[in-house]
Amino acid sequence: MGSLLFRRRLSRTLVPGWSDNADFSRSSWQLKFGTSYGVYQCLRKLSSSTGAKKFDFTDLTRPHTWYPNARRKRRNVILHVGPTNSGKTYHALKRLESSSSGIYCGPLRLLAWEVAQRLNKAKVPCDLITGQEREEVDGAKHRAVTVEMADVTSDYNCAVVDEIQMLGCRTRGFSFTRALLGISADELHLCGDAAAVPLIQELLKVTDDNVKVQYYERLSPLIPLKVPLGSFSNIRTGDCIVTFSRYEIYNIKKRIENGRNHLCSVVYGSLPPETRTRQATMFNDESSDFDVLVASDAIGMGLNLNISRIIFSTLRKFDGVEMRELSVSEIKQIAGRAGRYRSKFPVGEVTCLDPDDIPLLLSSLSSPSPIIEASGTFSNFDLLFMYSRLHPNYGIHQILEHFVENAKLSEKYFIADCEQMLKVAAVIDELPLSLNDKYLFTVSSVDMDDDISSQGLTQFAQSYCKNGIVRLKEIFTPGTLKVPKSHKALKELESIHKVLDLYVWLSFHMEDSFPDRELAASQKAICSMIIEEFLGRDGWQKPNLRKLRHSPLKSLSG
């Protein structure tokens, strides 16, 4: 029991949103109040200090009070806002680089990776921390993290939250809100779209922070073209074709490579993150033969790639619920990847494949993004736990559902969409696990819309429930991964990667119960290498592309 408790306590500190309030964090509640009664006492204390007669655990109307560490400071908040490619992140990072300690929180692993690289190169030791990675550097006082991993219990000299307009995102917005309200830093730099300014000013009225807005202008031109691409034979070096289905990505890659002038890197959401990074690096590298990029909106935020022209293959995408038109801000974000300042192509262009899309493209690029009205929020584990005590017969699915239905919110907040969590909860409720354990599986990084991943989660949870320890070899035989021969096999491999990734995630949160992190990580690496081998083989292979670029074919394809 003792070791089990100890294990849980270690885990809690690593789960985003598990126990954010310093009163409940490892330093106090875990040591002072090892029991749920302790949490209850703590919450009671909190309730009396807020003057409420009876604590309502579904009351989320004062989320700024969940972060006493940040509230002890009067933070200097600097909002860096403006169009894409205007130097917002650059200026915030300059401050981060010169600070004595700091944290960068970005929406994508690729961005966190880019920042960690940049700081380490500038001799500022910087850790990289994402749900599945801990790359620790000796002596680091800086860390680059994905926003879900933002640490709200330490003090920093400087913090940067990038793409802050994402606080309006239906599913991930609450993590941005948590970083905005919860990070304890003397200086907090927020970079993003001006559409978020009024909301942030409103949210920070109650925090007593100093708020300053710095506006930026685009550093290099982005030219919207009035003519569509016409044909794939008009593709040229530095082009990036954006499309939203995996099938279309490979279809377009094939069509371009069949023209025998270009090789395409691909970047899309379900590719392993390390593969995405390498594909992007290969495209960015002038000495590589991969000179065209075919990508989904996974490249849409903040990234600095050597793109000369963005070509939208469509302006519609399936968002998990329905097919819809891209929003003005999505179009601007994606288009903004072309012509980055100080890149190989300092003047960017943007166009479409389909002539019918041109009017929407032009009007979106010339419109301001609509003002963001509300910020995401969600309960942390402690509140869910206390709520569950009032409903002892509920499973975690019912607790979440009821909590979401009954949550009381201030006008400027909305409750996060927890569809994925509910899907996991429905599976996990079948097992006799504690609420702690159920919560952990529920907030894990699993993609429940992927059959193989959801089966992986179920097997991990069943095995954990039965044995208390999950060996990777129970569900995965190392040494059996093969280079896929078809797109179906590729998709399967991507899913296997996700399952291995989930194991690594669980190993960071339940170290003793998921002891094979290294094996899972090495198999993950093999998996992504095999996927890359497929990506290399899949297209047209011409050993000496450079020679060909000087052939008549090149000028014909212009």
Ligand SMILES: Nc1ncnc2c1ncn2[C@@H]1O[C@H](COP(=O)(O)OP(=O)(O)OP(=O)(O)O)[C@@H](O)[C@H]1O
């Ligand atoms: N003053 C500067 N000196 C040198 N390089 C700069 C300067 N300002 C910006 N850059 C470079 O220009 C590029 C774009 O800047 P940055 O990434 O900060 O833009 P951004 O406004 O954050 O764009 P996005 O909205 O797409 O995130 C980066 O490669 C950055 O390093």
Ligand SMILES: [Mg+2]
């Ligand atoms: Mg940026």
